[in-house]
Amino acid sequence: MQSKKLVRISTVSALVVLLAACSSDGGVKDEVDTMGDSTPAATTTGYDASSKVEGSTVAASTEESKQAATMVSDLTTVYYFDFDSSAIRSDSTVSLDQLATYLKQDRAVSVVLGGHADERGTREYNMALGERRAKSVENYLLLEGVYRAQIETVSYGEEKPAVEGHDEASWQQNRRVEAKL
Amino acid sequence: MGVMKRIRLVVLGAGLLLAMAPQLLWAELTIEITQGQDNPVSIAIVPFEWSGDKPMPEDLSEIVSDDLYRSGQFSPMPRGNMLSFPHYENQVHFRDWSMLGAEYLLIGHIDFDAGAQRYHAAYTLYNVPSGQKVVAGNFSATTPNLRDIGHAISDKIYHKITGIEGNFSTRIVYVTEHKIEVDGLSFKEYRLEVADADGHRVRNLLRSKEPILSPDWSADGEHIAYVSFESDRPAIYTQRLSTGERTLISSFRGLNGAPDWSADGKKIALVLSKDGNPEIYTLDVATKKLQRVTRHFAIDTEPRWLPDGKSLIFTSNRGGKPQIYKVTLMTGKIERLTFEGDYNARGQVTPNGHFLVMVHRTQGVFHIAVQDLRRGVVRTLTQTELDESPSISPNGTMVVYATQSGNRGILAAVSVDGSVKMRLPSSRGNVREPSWSPVMSR
Numbered sequence: 001m002q003s004k005k006l007v008r009i010s011t012v013s014a015l016v017v018l019l020a021a022c023s024s025d026g027g028v029k030d031e032v033d034t035m036g037d038s039t040p041a042a043t044t045t046g047y048d049a050s051s052k053v054e055g056s057t058v059a060a061s062t063e064e065s066k067q068a069a070t071m072v073s074d075l076t077t078v079y080y081f082d083f084d085s086s087a088i089r090s091d092s093t094v095s096l097d098q099l100a101t102y103l104k105q106d107r108a109v110s111v112v113l114g115g116h117a118d119e120r121g122t123r124e125y126n127m128a129l130g131e132r133r134a135k136s137v138e139n140y141l142l143l144e145g146v147y148r149a150q151i152e153t154v155s156y157g158e159e160k161p162a163v164e165g166h167d168e169a170s171w172q173q174n175r176r177v178e179a180k181l
Numbered sequence: 182m183g184v185m186k187r188i189r190l191v192v193l194g195a196g197l198l199l200a201m202a203p204q205l206l207w208a209e210l211t212i213e214i215t216q217g218q219d220n221p222v223s224i225a226i227v228p229f230e231w232s233g234d235k236p237m238p239e240d241l242s243e244i245v246s247d248d249l250y251r252s253g254q255f256s257p258m259p260r261g262n263m264l265s266f267p268h269y270e271n272q273v274h275f276r277d278w279s280m281l282g283a284e285y286l287l288i289g290h291i292d293f294d295a296g297a298q299r300y301h302a303a304y305t306l307y308n309v310p311s312g313q314k315v316v317a318g319n320f321s322a323t324t325p326n327l328r329d330i331g332h333a334i335s336d337k338i339y340h341k342i343t344g345i346e347g348n349f350s351t352r353i354v355y356v357t358e359h360k361i362e363v364d365g366l367s368f369k370e371y372r373l374e375v376a377d378a379d380g381h382r383v384r385n386l387l388r389s390k391e392p393i394l395s396p397d398w399s400a401d402g403e404h405i406a407y408v409s410f411e412s413d414r415p416a417i418y419t420q421r422l423s424t425g426e427r428t429l430i431s432s433f434r435g436l437n438g439a440p441d442w443s444a445d446g447k448k449i450a451l452v453l454s455k456d457g458n459p460e461i462y463t464l465d466v467a468t469k470k471l472q473r474v475t476r477h478f479a480i481d482t483e484p485r486w487l488p489d490g491k492s493l494i495f496t497s498n499r500g501g502k503p504q505i506y507k508v509t510l511m512t513g514k515i516e517r518l519t520f521e522g523d524y525n526a527r528g529q530v531t532p533n534g535h536f537l538v539m540v541h542r543t544q545g546v547f548h549i550a551v552q553d554l555r556r557g558v559v560r561t562l563t564q565t566e567l568d569e570s571p572s573i574s575p576n577g578t579m580v581v582y583a584t585q586s587g588n589r590g591i592l593a594a595v596s597v598d599g600s601v602k603m604r605l606p607s608s609r610g611n612v613r614e615p616s617w618s619p620v621m622s623r
Contacts (some may be wrong), residue, residue: 084502084524120547122527122540123394123614124439124452124570125496127415127501128459128480131436154414155436159392165568166585 075099077179079137086132088140099142099179107147112180113137114154118171123157130155135175188503199378208379216602217253222342225258225283230268230290241302244331248349253601258283276311289475300328306338346576351378352618353581354396354405355592359610360410373407380605386420394614399442402621406440406449415449439483443490450484450493462497474508483527488534494527505539521559531577536597538571538580549582551597562595572617583613
């Protein structure tokens, strides 16, 4: 096992990626864009440390990122849910419609939908709940005309909270689906 | 109790890993009794005689004393109160022990066999009022296994006095989560660890930068099944404790979760969503044959074998909220077991089949609760918050679970009758997902 792990991280570049993608608060954050407002609703919290190295140096590279991917940066990529619910909330539909439009523009683009739950309740139930949430978003996009082949879902349950607090404000931030393009 | 904290440095051959993670420490768990029984049994455990020239690597009498104290059912006499330290019957004055209020007296002696490099401990337990011998015997072990002798003696004493099998020789597997700082950046490291039931002798089984959850023991105590996200997707592995050898047993598209080994060791119940929905399956470990158990558009998860091996309980929100159901494998018949409260999950039934231990929400707070399956009465066992992952000891008397203390995840334990409560804090990181081992053969 250890040797396998060593293989996975043994190149210098992989190490740099891993370290660069880790923000100082412990979460693995990719701040793609803040949508011109500072609410976390507009922050994409990545769950894959092996991509988007520019995350930790976002301030320096914001301008060129915006020019290169204006459409992506216009999207809101986190959608929130009520407790023990996988129903799409009405405050997410505008963002999801934009995501669908973007995905329909270029059928070569795909999205990974990561489903998450807050810490309350049991871990395996939350794993199922996270999947439910990701599938709800998937179904919404399918109904909007996005191809199934463009969408992948994965659940992280309560294992990767966006915020580490133990109060309702934190829990609300953690009941989410994150779209990763 | 708190003085037994010990920190060990993990020495790694892997230089790169070491460079990335300079704080690779792990801590033994300590155990603090927060509530014991009202009338614990008073027992005097006399320090065992040791004839060697060097000090004993472990204080066996103290291990026995700590075990019995931590059961919450015994009150071991402080050594300072003892008037004498007998090691053989002809040195025992029962009137003295009676005067000191001891109901039981344990004496013994230890010898070292240099040829076999083994310690031999002989012990005798007396009932003080009657002056009668209750049980006597001897155990031997090599230095690394010396603590096993203490736990084996504790098991004997506990069984003789309470009539219940002792579980001091068992272990607990659990998951830890640590933040690791490298050059001001921090990331998480998850570990799967095994410790003795008293928190000592911690062994690391797996380290990963991705989450690990739902560890479960095989019936023979030689393997652990668990869910690991190391591939960025949930997959179930089994790992042999003696060699560390791992086998990937389930990595279907979607969920691969909640493994639970059957009592005969042949099957693992699990959750898969490969067909679009979280459903319960059983996997034949030898033939790899999968059998689907549930068919419902709701969430079905957290399967647990019932002691008879013919049925499973599981969590489902098919009634709108998470509740615990039972399915009979032969017939597929499903019945709902829980009706009190709007969140009952991760159930496990005691070995005698009488009690269902589960996560239960009352007034918005998650506690560990027990439902008497014969009478239907639900009783909340814990007062802490965010309690989860209950796991019952093999003798059916104790439940270890995960809870929050301050901002830290810790383990705690409570007796099924609610009379004994303890915390098992670790000196750093979050500890969770405990699973109690079966009784190991010595």
